[in-house]
Amino acid sequence: MESTQSPIIMWFRRDLRLSDHPALSAAARTGRPILPVFILDDLVHGLGAAPKWRLALGLESFAQSLAQTGSRLILRQGDALTVLQQLIAETGATAVYWSRAYDPDSIARDTQVKAELTRQGIEAISFAGHLLFEPWTVATKTGQPFRVFTPMWRAVQDREVALPDPAPTLNAPTQWPASDDLTLWKLGAQMNRGAAVVAPYVRPGEPAAFEVLHGFLDRMSRYSDHRDRLDKDGTSDLSEYLSLGEIGPRSVWHTVQRAAMTGVQGTDAYLRQLVWREFAYHLMYHTPQLLSGNWRPEWDGFPWNTDVGHPNVTAWQQARTGIPVVDAGLRQMYVTGRMHNRARMIVASYLTKHLMTHWKIGMDWFADCLIDWDPAANAMGWQWVAGSGPDASPFFRIFNPLTQQEKFDPSGTYLRRWIAEGQAEPSATALSYFDAVPRSWGLDPSAAYPPPVVELAAGRAQALAAYEGRKTG
Structure with missing residues (x-):
């Protein structure tokens, strides 16, 4: 078969969309x-339960979108290189295209695939698409990757972003x-x-992603004031769609920019958060230890608890720490698959500071429970809160x-939305927590709400003492 007529294998990964898709x-x-x-493949098998x-929901929706165009999604299982070689032999394909990933395991896999396919005479090309700016295209004046967010934001906020393709x-x-x-x-x-x-609580797929985006535009003028409010509908709700690539970042960027030109307020504040996502990916690409160890190595000796089975960890995982706002955040995650970003910071701080537990235990738990799990954002968020990650602030937060x-x-x-205990008539959302969690936990909404596993003042004092010991030790 001549190459001009031979098929191209389009290898989809975390880019389950048709528009704004360079590859x-x-x-x-x-x-x-x-x-x-x-x-x-093994990387997909390794995902946590919720993601x-x-x-699966995203793949089902994407297969339907492809079918509507007269195409279809081919599903195969196995080692990625082996599967691609099998498909090449079956179909006579002479090219494989894909969108780049930036975590170390995906890079290692993709590098091997590209090298071997190229050796066999197969065209193997990777494309941008998951980010606004490729990590190697953004640097300080000395040519180094940014290690602090605000200077990176200043460097890219006025940079041209290519228009998304239909x-x-x-x-x-x-x-x-x-x-x-x-x-x-x-x-x-x-x-x-x-x-x-x-x-x-889930509406998968590219069409739903654009509906959510346009719905967000209607309340964007309140974004700066409401995005941290736990009791307000102030965030974009786009995280799960960006994570699976059901919407492209360029589509979001330009949609928000167009809204700004019509006088909508709050756009800069949101675009800054979109670049915060970029910052996480750039850090992961340039310093992949972000995913597995302290980004700041001077934290390697900090006396965090690393026992996953510790009773305090169990109480935190079960959302029964006795600190209502901490438990509410975790319960929101179990019922909806997501957690408000402000709640994530509170929940993470309580685990790593008041309970003196290693951030990686929390990071791994989120990786199992969040439907919008994102490798870079999850790792950076936990390390930022723990104090071991990138942070311009000099104090122990x-x-x-x-x-x-x-x-x-x-x-x-x-x-009230998420804590049932103590309410005469608990909300349906609060009661749903007891239906979502494992029966083996033996939890009952009629039981009394637990006392704090660690009092706030005592936990803070313990954390500060450990911090002072780290500095003087």
């Missing part, structure tokens, strides 16, 4: 048949290779009964959950 657009421009493929379940027309092959059945992959099995609780609650949930709306 897919490039493939379509060739006029050749396109074989959309998703591979269940893997959410991925969804292209895809030429179908004359014959389709066989595909696995998505339901047989059982990607949601680990969610157990929690899946039925979380499902009503300890969030006081009580003052945070008073400031960001002054009327107790958030607490």
Whole structure:
């Protein structure tokens, strides 16, 4: 088969969309048949329960979007290189395109795939698409990666961002290779009964992502004032869509920029947060130890608890620490699959400071429980709060959950929404927590709310003492 007629394998990963997709657009421009493929390899198998379940919903939605264009999504399981070689042999494909990933495991896999396919005479090309700016294109005046966010924001806020391409027309092959059945992959099995609780809060897919984006524009003028309020609908709700690539960052950037030109307020504050996501990815790319060890090595000797089975860790995981705003944040995650960003900071600070528990225990727990899990944002967020990560602030930050609650949930709306114990008529959302968590926890909404596992003042004093010991030790 001549290369001008041979198919291009479009290897989809965390880019489950048709528009704003440089790799897919490039493939379509060739006029050749396109074989959309998703591979269940070890990296996908390694995802936590909630993100893997959410991925299955995304794949189902994306397969429907492709079908509406006359295409289809081919599902295969196994080692990525082996699967691609098998598909090349079956279809006569002479090229494989994909969108770049930036975590070290994906880079290692993709480097091997590209080298071996190229050696075999197969065109193997990776494209941008998951970020606004490739990590090697943003640097300080001395050519170094940014280690502090604000200077990076200043460096890129006025940089040109390419316009997103519309969804292209895809030429179908004359014959389709066989595909696995998505339901047989059982990607949601680990969610157990929690899946039925979380499902009503999820609208997967690219069309839903754009609906959420445009709905956010209607309240963007309040973003600066409301984004930290636990009791307000002030955030974009785009995190899960950006994580799976169901919407492209360039689409979000330009949609918000257009809103700014019509006089909508709050756009700069949101674009800054979009670049905060970029900052996390750039850090992960340039300093991959962000995912597995202290970004600041001077924290390696800090006396965090590393016992996952410690009773305080169990109380935190079960959202029964006795600190209402901490427990409310965790319960929101179990019921909806997401947690408000302000709550994430409070929850993380309490675990790493008041409970003196290693940030990696919290990071791994979030990686199992969040449907919007993102490797870079999750790692940077936990290290930023713990104090071991990138932070321009010179002091040891300890969030006081009580003052945070008073400031960001002054009327107790958030607490009532998620804490059932003590309420005469608990809300449905608060009761859903007991339906979502494992039965083995033995929790009952009629039981008394627990006392604090660690009093706030005592926990703060212990954390500060450990910090002073780190500095003088």
